[in-house]
Amino acid sequence: MTQRLAVELESLGLACEVLHERNGTGSSDPALVASAGRAENGLILLVGHLDTVLPANATRRDGDRLFGTGALDMKGGLVTLIAALTLLRERGLSIPNDLVFVGTPDEESSGAISERLTRQWAARARVVVVLEPGLPHGDGETIVVGRRGLTEWRLDIRGTPAHSGLAYWSGRSALAAAADWCGRAQNMSQPGIGATVNVARLVAGDSDFVRQLERHHGLLGTSRRRNVVPDHALAEGEIRFLSNRDRERTLRQLRGLADRVAEIHGVEVAFTIGDTLPPVAPLRSAEELAARTLAFAEQRGWTLHVERDRGGISFSNYLEDNSIIPVLDGLGPVGAGMHTREEHLDLRSLRRRILLLADLLPTL
Numbered sequence: 001m002t003q004r005l006a007v008e009l010e011s012l013g014l015a016c017e018v019l020h021e022r023n024g025t026g027s028s029d030p031a032l033v034a035s036a037g038r039a040e041n042g043l044i045l046l047v048g049h050l051d052t053v054l055p056a057n058a059t060r061r062d063g064d065r066l067f068g069t070g071a072l073d074m075k076g077g078l079v080t081l082i083a084a085l086t087l088l089r090e091r092g093l094s095i096p097n098d099l100v101f102v103g104t105p106d107e108e109s110s111g112a113i114s115e116r117l118t119r120q121w122a123a124r125a126r127v128v129v130v131l132e133p134g135l136p137h138g139d140g141e142t143i144v145v146g147r148r149g150l151t152e153w154r155l156d157i158r159g160t161p162a163h164s165g166l167a168y169w170s171g172r173s174a175l176a177a178a179a180d181w182c183g184r185a186q187n188m189s190q191p192g193i194g195a196t197v198n199v200a201r202l203v204a205g206d207s208d209f210v211r212q213l214e215r216h217h218g219l220l221g222t223s224r225r226r227n228v229v230p231d232h233a234l235a236e237g238e239i240r241f242l243s244n245r246d247r248e249r250t251l252r253q254l255r256g257l258a259d260r261v262a263e264i265h266g267v268e269v270a271f272t273i274g275d276t277l278p279p280v281a282p283l284r285s286a287e288e289l290a291a292r293t294l295a296f297a298e299q300r301g302w303t304l305h306v307e308r309d310r311g312g313i314s315f316s317n318y319l320e321d322n323s324i325i326p327v328l329d330g331l332g333p334v335g336a337g338m339h340t341r342e343e344h345l346d347l348r349s350l351r352r353r354i355l356l357l358a359d360l361l362p363t364l
């Protein structure tokens with residue numbers, strides 16, 4: 001994919017370099033940097049990822065829908081870029097010489113290289129354009145100026161084991177406490193712009209079972225060790241939020257809930273926090289860019305809306321927490337079935353997005 005893109009971008013006059021980036025598992029993956037000129041700072045940075053979630057299948061076309069692995073997320077965005085640059089040339093316009101495209105190999109897996117390269121290159125950018133897909137919305141489609149951040153959490157509960165027949169009332173069920181906590185935590189989620197809590201995993205049972213799941217999973221579906229009040233539970237999940245204030249408040253509530261559940265159930269509860277990716281707050285400069293983009297769409301006879309609370313994590317979340325660089329996200333075409341075998345791209349949207357990017361790029 002890196003080489004295929006490099007061929008296309010070199011034919012448009014961009015200088016391409018394939019980087020071999022450490023991927024955290026002892027080997028490296030290729031990333032692509034394509035530059036239109038020699039600009040050192042104040043770049044127009046376009047970012048996209050070259051990988052897909054599922055391994056590739058054959059593509060097929062059904063009318064205006066193109067089915068393929070990653071057709072929507074996000075080969076559509078990459079094609080939009082190449083076609084928009086081609087269109088600029090056809091219009092006799094030059095490609096802005098401070099334009100740089102960075103294509104990363106791991107957005108859909110660890111994201112470590114995407115994060116590193118985005119931070120590194122964004123430090124030299126005056127505007128960042130993310131070629132991730134937009135969404136269909138009402139009578140039109142969307143672009144994105146704000147994204148939710150996330151914080152991972154983990155709940156570890158220790159109760160007291162007991163024979164469920166002989167000594168039931170002296171047991172303290174870690175499972176019951178964890179289920180109680182998880183149900184209440186999930187219910188804290190607020191629709192709309194509020195923070196959400198997702199309990200992603202819950203494992204509970206006797207301590208051996210929880211600690212060594214790989215050895216003891218055979219217990220599931222059998223009668224063995226059902227006669228033990230479970231003394232260990234582990235839950236893992238994340239919260240998503242639009243502001244750091246929402247993050248703090250939600251974490252405070254989850255901690256408070258942990259204390260209450262410990263008291264009610266007579267168990268020990270440890271609530272810990274893992275990795276955080278900051279939210280992307282819509283900057284005024286990004287809103288101005290978005291307004292300009294909406295106007296270009298309107299001139300071409302279609303409607304764009306602005307998303308300020310996109311839930312998925314993407315490149316813009318990798319910028320520094322207090323970044324002041326405007327980010328225009330979701331510039332890629334829309335479709336449906338992302339990350340499934342039914343993933344497809346709307347080819348009419350692709351045509352609209354190509355024109356949109358070609359109209360926008362010379363004004364950035």
Ligand SMILES: [Zn+2]
Nearest residue numbers: 073074107132
């Ligand atoms: Zn993507």
